[in-house]
Amino acid sequence: MIQIRGVHKSFGDLEVLKGIDLDVEKGEVVSVIGGSGSGKSTLLYCINAIEPINGGEIIVDDINVHKKNTDQNKLREKLGMVFQQWNSFPHLTVLENAALAPQVVRGLSKKDAFEIAMKELEHVGLGDKFDEYPTRMSGGQQQRLAIARALAMEPSYMLFDEVTSALDPELVGEVLDTLRLLRDDGMTMICVTHEIAFAKEVSDKVAFFHEGLIEEIGSPNEVLENPKKERTQQFLSKVLH
Amino acid sequence: MNLFTPLSWNDSGFILNGILNTIYISVVAIVIGTILGLIVGFMRVEANKVVNLFLGSALDILRSVPLIIQLILFSTYIGALGHPMDPFMAGSIILSLYTMAFMSEVFRSGFESVPNTMRTAARSLGMTYWQTVRYIRIPIGMRAVFPSWLGVALSVIKDSALVSVIGYMELLRTSEQLISRTQQPLTILLGVGLFYFIISYPLSLYGKYVERKMSI
Ligand SMILES: Nc1ncnc2c1ncn2[C@@H]1O[C@H](COP(=O)(O)OP(=O)(O)OP(=O)(O)O)[C@@H](O)[C@H]1O
Ligand SMILES: [Mg+2]
Numbered sequence: 001m002i003q004i005r006g007v008h009k010s011f012g013d014l015e016v017l018k019g020i021d022l023d024v025e026k027g028e029v030v031s032v033i034g035g036s037g038s039g040k041s042t043l044l045y046c047i048n049a050i051e052p053i054n055g056g057e058i059i060v061d062d063i064n065v066h067k068k069n070t071d072q073n074k075l076r077e078k079l080g081m082v083f084q085q086w087n088s089f090p091h092l093t094v095l096e097n098a099a100l101a102p103q104v105v106r107g108l109s110k111k112d113a114f115e116i117a118m119k120e121l122e123h124v125g126l127g128d129k130f131d132e133y134p135t136r137m138s139g140g141q142q143q144r145l146a147i148a149r150a151l152a153m154e155p156s157y158m159l160f161d162e163v164t165s166a167l168d169p170e171l172v173g174e175v176l177d178t179l180r181l182l183r184d185d186g187m188t189m190i191c192v193t194h195e196i197a198f199a200k201e202v203s204d205k206v207a208f209f210h211e212g213l214i215e216e217i218g219s220p221n222e223v224l225e226n227p228k229k230e231r232t233q234q235f236l237s238k239v240l241h
Numbered sequence: 242m243n244l245f246t247p248l249s250w251n252d253s254g255f256i257l258n259g260i261l262n263t264i265y266i267s268v269v270a271i272v273i274g275t276i277l278g279l280i281v282g283f284m285r286v287e288a289n290k291v292v293n294l295f296l297g298s299a300l301d302i303l304r305s306v307p308l309i310i311q312l313i314l315f316s317t318y319i320g321a322l323g324h325p326m327d328p329f330m331a332g333s334i335i336l337s338l339y340t341m342a343f344m345s346e347v348f349r350s351g352f353e354s355v356p357n358t359m360r361t362a363a364r365s366l367g368m369t370y371w372q373t374v375r376y377i378r379i380p381i382g383m384r385a386v387f388p389s390w391l392g393v394a395l396s397v398i399k400d401s402a403l404v405s406v407i408g409y410m411e412l413l414r415t416s417e418q419l420i421s422r423t424q425q426p427l428t429i430l431l432g433v434g435l436f437y438f439i440i441s442y443p444l445s446l447y448g449k450y451v452e453r454k455m456s457i
Contacts, residue, residue, distance in 0.1 A: 050364060073367050073369055076364070076366065076367040077367040081362075081365040083358065083361070083362060083365075087359045087362035089359070089363075089377060089381070090381060090384075091380045091381055091384055100366075101366035101367060104368065104372050104376060106367075146362070149366065150366065153366060
């Protein structure tokens with residue numbers, strides 16, 4: 001389980017997170033929505049310890065993420081993350097992309113790493129692309145590769161940061177299908193997304209961010225269909241039209 | 242008695258020795274210059290302003306003082322200190338440093354071409370800082386600048402002719418000696434020029450080919 005308690009985060013004088021509380025239970029899918037600059041990406045970076053925090057705490061299973069003696073590389077093995085930009089490693093084939101971290105981070109033999117990588121690539125529908133170089137693939141395929149690459153570390157949690165925002169519209173579907181697949185596998189996920197319909201469909205919980213705070217949180221039905229807060233209503237009417 | 246003896250097959254061993262020495266010192270300078278250039282180029286990307294200012298000025302000096310002056314200064318100075326150094330040693334040191342100065346700029350731009358988001362992605366997979374350097378930043382950065390690397394390497398082969406001024410028997414000095422014995426400068430210099438061309442031209446074609454392939 002991920003426990004986020006009173007997290008504050010500033011970049012210089014700019015306070016981006018102003019006290020975030022959020023629990024993510026095992027097997028849950030939590031969607032995070034909100035306007036640009038509201039701190040959604042920053043929260044994911046803080047969970048992953050890519051960014052330090054200025055107050056509060058984040059606990060992943062029994063690891064206190066931002067404590068001094070925490071092994072953050074160990075922590076990241078539990079947390080898979082996929083970004084808006086897919087960041088395929090251009091010098092490696094698809095299979096090598098997915099096998100690299102299992103090999104060098106988990107210390108698996110090449111054979112075992114390739115086995116896991118193949119399994120995950122097949123899972124996201126890239127079973128026929130092992131020897132392809134990623135730069136020759138579509139954005140949707142590369143984003144699915146990024147998902148498989150994260151899954152090959154066999155993480156307990158997946159963090160998605162607007163993974164469809166940089167895609168051409170006709171490629172969004174295949175990536176969302178992959179996320180549905182993960183939800184059906186029972187993966188615990190936090191999805192920052194602008195796809196309101198998708199959030200409605202897959203989430204157990206939806207959190208609406210506004211200026212560094214969670215303005216409203218609840219079931220998709222509560223937050224997306226019958227929002228109580230005025231800001232949520234305004235935001236939804238803006239993105240739905 | 243005839244002072245001059247024409248060029249003959251007996252000279253081929255002597256010429257071959259000159260060719261091999263040219264190749265030898267070029268390879269030494271390219272290898273050492275590449276390794277040091279990679280390290281220094283990386284430091285320039287990672288180091289703070291003060292270190293960078295210092296490194297930058299040192300490299301500027303190496304790049305802007307003509308190689309021939311650096312060679313003469315170094316070997317004379319070392320000699321004057323009472324530790325004469327053999328020409329190969331002195332030539333290798335200066336040529337390697339000179340190469341390093343150019344290579345470091347090449348690799349610096351290579352490292353800078355690796356997007357930050359790529360590093361974040363690698364870190365998020367659990368890689369340590371040094372694993373990211375080794376498996377992501379170096380291979381991607383080096384590939385991006387391969388054509389420029391090759392350009393520097395080719396000019397090192399040509400610049401190695403200057404090491405003749407401190408007495409290293411590379412191809413140019415070999416040919417100067419042959420010229421003074423045979424008085425056939427035209428033939429010999431044409432031959433020497435042809436050698437540099439034969440080595441450089443295919444490599445530069447290859448560089449252009451790689452460049453075109455990468456730009457697709
Ligand atoms: N590394 C950084 N240094 C300084 N400021 C930053 C940094 N990263 C983010 N910010 C600022 O923090 C604020 C929140 O950014 P964040 O990326 O978390 O927003 P977001 O909710 O993900 O927005 P978007 O929907 O546009 O992705 C923004 O004002 C942004 O400019
Ligand atoms: Mg964002």
